[in-house]
Amino acid sequence: MRVLLKRLISVTNIPIQRYAVRLCSSDSQAKAAVKEKPTEQDQKEAENIVVEKKNIVLEKFGAVMTLNIDRQTTRNSLDIATLKEMTEAINAFDNDPEAKVLVFNGEGGSFCSGFNMNDIGTVGYQNLKDAAMRLERRPLCDKITIAAVSGYAVAEGFELALSCDLRIIEDTAILGCLGRRFGVPQSLYGARKLTSLIGLSPALDLLITGRLITGVDANRLGLACKLTSTGTALGESIKLAKSLVKFPVNAMVMDKMAAINSQLNPNSEESMRDEAIMNSLLGNAIEDMKEGVKKFQAGIGKHGKFYKLTEVPLEDWELEDSSEEVTIKLKKKDKEEIKS
Template sequence: MRVLLKRLISVTNIPMQRYAVRLCSSDSQAKAAVKDKPEEHEPKESEKIEVQKKNVVVEKFGQITTLNIDRQPTRNSLDIATLHEMTEAINAFDNDPEAKVLVFNGEGGSFCSGFNMNDIGTVGYHNLKDAAMRLERRPLCDKITIAAVSGYAVAEGFELALSCDLRVIEDTAILGCLGRRFGVPQSLFGARKLTSLIGLSPALDLLITGRLITGIDAHRLGLACKLTSTGTALGEAIKLAKSLVKFPSNAMVMDKMAAINSQLNPNSEESMRDEAIMNSLLGNAIEDMKEGVKKFQAGIGKHGKFYKLTEVELKDWELEETSDEVTIKIKQKEKEDNIKS
């Protein structure tokens, strides 16, 4: 656990004291830990960790939010209470103007094992499905979502990973439609999402047989944007999120919705809703473009660079291209003058 924590902190550059809240064994200890911290060392409001101690732990690091399912004895299965907490957390993220990327994670080494089978027997499948209604939305969030997949991501847990925009998957992770054994259908439009991501034939193979695949198989099929080693999915997902929050978000969300609409929501009410959101973002995207043009003209991002996207002084080698173009034009003009004379 300590090794994993050190990796995560090294990736996210988050001071160690911020994890004190998460490591306390009770809510009263957590409050005491926060209270005892010197006032001058308190993080800014946007950097504070938020803790929900029941089934879901929500943490916010600046513009990045993590939603951690914490039902480890059942490999993070989903009961009605957990689904309600997740709905509340996802809606809060969507409505937070500062938040840009949401990372889904499962505590204790497994992403999510789907609906709790005991609950299906006691409260009924329809009640669970109604509680999971928020997870059926396509896209899951208007903003960017990433799944940090480790351990088991099966049944509705597999569908939750498919619902995210990007997936960072550990090579030893196990994914698949495990509900096939007990006659439980894909409850969150998983069949449609899987088919749109990997194509009809391989999707039918997984859906009909219910066979499990490893993270390596998932990467080969195109489900993983990044394949990583055991114990590193969350850290790599946060690292990916940090690389995305530097981009202007309006155009990124518009392109994401256009891609999803073309596959999942053609000619539907959800598609119309997403088109309205994209139109509302267009004005802000145009303003972002104006700023982007100014940055490019100042030399930022030249030659396809994705780093140092802030104002920097142009280097001599960055001016060479412009210098060459001017020289060529002058030589061409001299040739034309010689021909005339």
């Protein structure tokens, strides 16, 4: 056991004391494993161990599962590999007969920042959308889902939070449709879900302007089932999940489906018409996105900034004269008009 522990520590650089206690059968073994230095043979064997980096980490605590997005350097943005891993994790939860509640969480202090803009430029928006098809299912999972929202939950990350049945949101969290800066639309389901949750007028405000809101604002609009302090969303979400697993899951799912279907009927004539209109606009939107990707890669609009997204052309007279010269000319013109 101690040899295994040393190999694991040398490869992964994980906190030694924490995992020593987990992997050893007693505290005394754990302390001995921490103090014991790895031998040359251990080092050679450790070099041959390949550790695959996962973007999605699925953990199970009894009937509760947590799905953790771990792309911290990009505030947990979604590329194709991550979307595929997420689809597999969600399917694993749905197919696990013991699991009743799934908690979505983002590692490193941010929930999810949406599609990776560089991926939109390289693999294309439509390919990303195809990889994200499972996330647009109605509902997201057959059982109960909770979003533990901290940091940024923007663009498709905002939609992911909306797709969950319940949301526990930290007061300092930032939510909104940040794709507006670069011409990336919300999905048809995401726009409908937002409207059904908070009403048409505030939904249009967020969708059209791309305005960001805090966790406090989200709670006021009715998006949060609980507002919590910074750093506590995951713990509160797991606590809520554990309180739900004592209930029979079938009745919970039936009531959930009845509520969702009463607000979001995908088979209605209006829904199909809206989808046809959106598909007709998609081609032009993709062209806009290409320009948006160039702006992002040039650093324009990053970190939630809305200013300097476009350059306003100046009139010829503005280019020719300084502000002081323009003022002098205007004064002369006024004097001439008075004399005449």
